[in-house]
Amino acid sequence: MNYFINPNRMTLWLSTMGAALMTRVSRLGKAGMFLGQTLFYCLTPQVQAERVLRQTWFIGWKSLLVIGMTGTFAGMVVALQGYPALRRMGSEALLGPGVALSLIRELGPVLTALMVTGRAGSAIAAEIGIMRTSEQIDALELMGLNPFRYVVVPNVLASLLALPVLTLAFDAIGILGGYLVGVRLLGLNGGTYFWEMSNYLEMKDVLGGIYKALTFGLLIAWVCCYKGYYSRFGAEGVSAATTQAVVNASVLILVCDYFVTSVVF
C-alpha cells in the first residue's frame, strides 16, 4: 500500500515505465522509417539487378534443399495424421484435398518462411551487421553510394521473388510426400488422392498462399536487414542482432499469418 502512496517511488515508477514505453515507441518508429525508406528505394530507379539476382540465388536456390526436406515430411505427417481421422468418418477419399489445402493455405507459406528465416534471414542479419561494425556501410556512404540501394533493397526484392516460388515448391513436394504415405503406405487409391484434390482446391487457395508468401518475404527481409543495419558494435552486437532477427521475424510471421489469413481467405 505504501508503495502507491509514496510520491517519490510513484514518480520513479512512472518515469521508468514512461522511459521504457518511449524507447519501445521510438524503436518502432525507427523500424517503420526503415521500412518506408526501403520501399521507396525499391520502387524508384537504379535497382541493382546483379545484386538482386545474387541474393535471389542465395535466398531461393540455396534454400531449396531444406524446403524440399521440410515439405516432404510436412506432407507425410499431415497424411499420416489425417488418414486415420478421415477413416473414422468414412471420408478417407478426402485425404488428397486435406493434405493439399492444409499445405497450400497454411503450412506451405508459414513453414517456408520459418525455414528461410533460419537459413537465409540469419545470414542476412549477420552479413549486414558485420558490414556495419567493420565500417563497410560507412565506406559505401562516403563513396557517395546509398547503402539502402546496395545492401537492403536487393535482399528485399530477392526475398519477395524467392518466397512465393519456394512456397509453391514446398506445396508441390508436400503433396507428393502426402501421396507417398497416403497411397504407397496406407493403401489409398492414387487416382482418388489427386482427383478429389481437383474437386476441392480453388485458385483463391493458391493465390492466398502466394499473398502470404509475399507478406512473409517482405517481413523477413525487413526485420533481418533492420536488425543487421542497426547492429551494435563487436562480435556480441552482431550475434545479438542475428538472434533478435530470427526470433522477431519468426514471431511476426506467426502473428501476421493470423491477420493475413483473416483478410485473404
Place this chain on the structure above:
Amino acid sequence: MIRVENLRKSFGNQEVLREVSLEVQPGEFMALIGSSGGGKSLLLKLVVGLLKPDRGRIWVAGRDVAALSRRELESLRSRIGFVFQGGALFDSMTVYDNVAFPLREKTSLGEKDIYRKVMRELELVGLRDAARKYPAQLSGGMLKRVALARALVRDPEIVLFDEPTTGLDPVVSRAVLDLFGSVHRQLKLTGILVSHEIPRIFEIVQKVVMLHEGRIIAAEPPARLCASSNPVIRQFVNGTTAAQSARVEELV
C-alpha cells in the same frame, strides 16, 4: 579547405566535443592527436557528414556540410578519400574489385580505363601483385595500403585517415606512414591524419592539433608542439610528465 567552427557533439549526457574550432589550409597535412575516446574519429565523421553536429558549423571546400542536400553531400564526398581504421574493405571482393568499385559505381569509365587507374593506384601503394587476392588473404599493413589505394582512386582533393596504423607492428606502421607522407607530397593533397604514432607522424605533417577533454588545446607545427611547456601536451608527446623526466635524468 576544411574549417570547423565552435563544434559541439554529445551522446546522451556525455559531451564529447566542446566548442572545437580548427582550420586546414589547401595542401596542408594535419595530424589530430589526443587520448583514446577523445572524439578524434568522431570529428572526422562529422567533417564528412556521416554524423550531424549538435552545434557549430563545418565547411569543406567552401560548402557548409550540414546545409547540403543528400545529392550535394554525395558530390562533395566524391572529392574526399577516407581511410578507415580497419580498412573497411568489402570482404566479398578482390583487392582489384575493391579499388575499382567506386569507379564502376560512380563514373562512366570503361573497364580499360578502370583497369589502368586501379593498377596505377595499386602500383603507388606497392600492391600490384596482390590485385587478385581477397582482403582475408592480406596482412594488416597490406589492408591499409589497399584502403589508401581505394581512397585515392577517384583523385580526391582531401584525404582523411582514421588511425590507419592501429594494430600494425612498428616497422609496418612506419612504412605505412612513410607511404602516406610520400603520397601527400606527390599528389599535394589536403589531409587530416588521426594517429597515436608520436613522434613518427611529426615527420610527415605540417601541423598538429591536440584534442583534450573535448577541446583543442594546441594547433601548432610539430617542432613548436614538442617544445610546449603545457604539461598535458608534454605528457602526451613525450609519454612522461616534466617531473618524471627530471627524475629519469637524475637517475641516469
